[in-house]
Amino acid sequence: MRILETEHLTREFGGVIAVNDVDFHVEKGLVTGLIGPNGAGKTTLFNQITGMDRPTSGKVIFDGKDITGLPAWKISRLGIARTFQNIRLYKELTVVENVMMGLHFKVGKDPFHHRFAQAVKSYVFASRENREVYHKAMEWLSFFELEEHAQDFAGSLPYGKQRELEIARALAAEPKLLFLDEPAAGMNPSETAHLMHVVDKIRNLGVTVVLIEHDMKLVMNICDNITVLNFGIKIAEGTPNEIKKDKGVIEAYLGREEEE
């Protein structure tokens, strides 16, 4: 079953077509890799889907609903979470506070109350709500084995842990679909190995994962499906084995990397 589909998604920046008529789809419960050389339009595609930017034309369909052009915050509430290529943590807040922000729309939800009543309630009982959110956030930190850093500033964490914290913050919202933008960038081999373990754990939670990655070993190991972009155009999709054999892909991407 497809949880996400884009139809003829196109994004132009003043004459430059960053994403060109892309039909991208993600199967529920699987890990999908999005690869392609630098400037292929991978992050732009992510931004169109997560609402950080509006597509020039085309559609984004998530869970059967057309979400094209919705503001980013609404899309995240529908169940799409993401991380960023250049880590965007709340650096001056603590690790646990970062995760608490990820829980923003998970708390204070009460089906019996009107929105305004909810706001008043979460204002009056702020301290209690804070504690609730704190404990939830701590659970997520222990899932990521970050609890000993809970009271450190996010900006002071080592690079690899910052990447994992960003994933923790995104996952705290309990999304159906999680986008990871180059999660292994700048990681050393042992951090990358740990990341693969984390992605596996996330898949076991039933969360569908899409990731952009340049580390081919990681992509080939953990992805069930791979889509390849080049110059904004989708040039191939399939299982890792199919992609490995695809001539177009080798020419556009893998071939060039082997020359280096």
Add this chain to the structure above:
Amino acid sequence: MLNFFQLILIYAGIYALMAIGQNCITGYTGMLSLCHAGFFCIGSYATAIICKTFGLSFWLSLPVAAVATGLVGLIIGIPTLRLKGDYLCIATLGLGEIIRNVATNFNPVGYNSIPRASLFGYQFASRNKLAFIFLIWAFVLIFYILFQQLAHSRLGRAMIAVREDEVAAQSNGINVTKYKISSFVLGAAMGGIAGCLQTAYTLTVQPGSFTFMVSVMVLCTVVLGGMGNGKAVILGAFIIQFISYLPQLTGLTNVIPAQAKQIIYGLLLVVMMLWRPQGILGRDKYRYGDPRTRMEKLSDFFRRDKKGSRAKGGAV
């Protein structure tokens, strides 16, 4: 001498109220707004009109001033809050001047002999400063508590997320525009309340008094104490007013030029940014990531005092 100390207390209270609002806008949400003089002006005019023109009670003018200022904040906030840092700063500076110009054109001479406020039959007369000190600081206390609670609630958390990183905040499902506007409207309303109380004290409104300098003083108050720290803002209000009355307190009114205090404010802004950008008291010590209940915090507080060091292990 005592007289000046009382004046400092009164104006520190009024500026503390404005600074609570500015802190909400600049300290928590990270928007550099420069139109608190305008909000102050609207609050003062609203009070003068309600009390003098309509002859209604001061206690009615207080909520009217707050709501009117909040509404103006909403109307100007919706278009301008899309602007980023520098542009927002210039646009709000312009708005502050527009409000002052419009008010001046609306009533160029201002208002005089506005009826006094009264409470349970007691009339607040300008010469009875002690009564005003109690009145104004009662309001400061109330709004201090309300805004501290706000800062520590879901709304405050979201505002801080917006300050730290708007894009990340959006990805966490936070409606950035909504929280920016809420914060701006609440901050603006505080300016209106401060204007209302000042009018009740001076019983006059002069359109010439709502200059850019007032906005800079309020900004200075927040920066001096510490952006995003409720207590610090009140400390800042005292320091700013102390500087303002320095010539009178030292009896050197003839020696110290009239511009000295403005120059000191300017210097303070530069010096604080260079050496202590987080303000005298720094960012609020309270973190959301604090699992203790109020009672636990209180007992930790006293225990820490006894031992002279912080209880270890607890999240502080």
Add this chain to the structure above:
Amino acid sequence: MSTLTLYMQYIVNGLTLGAIYSLIALGYTMVYGILKFINFAHGDILMVGAFIGLLVYTALTGDASPSAWTLTAFFISMLVSMVACAILGMLIERVAYKPLRNANRLAPLLSAIGVSFILSNGAAWIFGTQSRRFPYPFENEPMHIGSISITPHQIVVIAVSVIMMVLLTFFVNKTRMGKAMRATSLDQPTSQLMGINVNRVISLTFAIGSALAAVGGILAAFDFRVYPSMGTMTGLKAFVAAVIGGIGNIQGAMIGGVLLGILEAVGAPLLHIPNGMKDTVAFAVLIIVLLVKPDGILGKNEREKI
């Protein structure tokens, strides 16, 4: 006078005003181009420039009636003022902005507001708040071309501005330092790697911007007189000019200044804006420009990279 010639007259007046705005706008735009920050104190530097120019001029000429000597003295005072403001600009950058280059984005802005406050109130302390006339160093009898009248002071304003802008364009496009400046504004880290001394480029940018502001201040002084808060309104309008032209773009600032000057000179009588509302309209235009066309006519659309 027919309506057409009346508007021709407004346009001539607008050109004069616009030339001054352009000179000041250049300072905003050059600093923004390199540091991505609005130098709030720029308006007050033009005020300091006008005061220094006036002081030097009065010291040289006293109350002498216009002659060849007063004209020479005028240019000497302009030169002195330019040098003084260049030094002041560099000093401000060194003391109040440089240490904050990597700080939180609000910090340099707050520091700049502080500097602006120090300058304008410092001037009020030293010189008093009353406004002073800048005497004309030449006979200011209007000349008539057809039915349009143009005063020598307008000619001087336009001529000096054009010379300054030509010199600046030459400097930026043809000299080594100018190239370094353009490179730095395009990509600061890379130009640093290419061996450009970025600190020197930034100092120089402030020096040039402030010197141009000094010229603008002196030229504005003929029309607006000299007083401590003269920089605020003129500075803000020049900032709008820079935004209209596309902030960060040198040609844009020149065009934006002239455009704003003509708009102001023609628009005010055309729309019958009463004197009391003039500033309100100016501020409203400022906000509308910021909201509707924040990139300006020549600016490039800079979006945040996610």
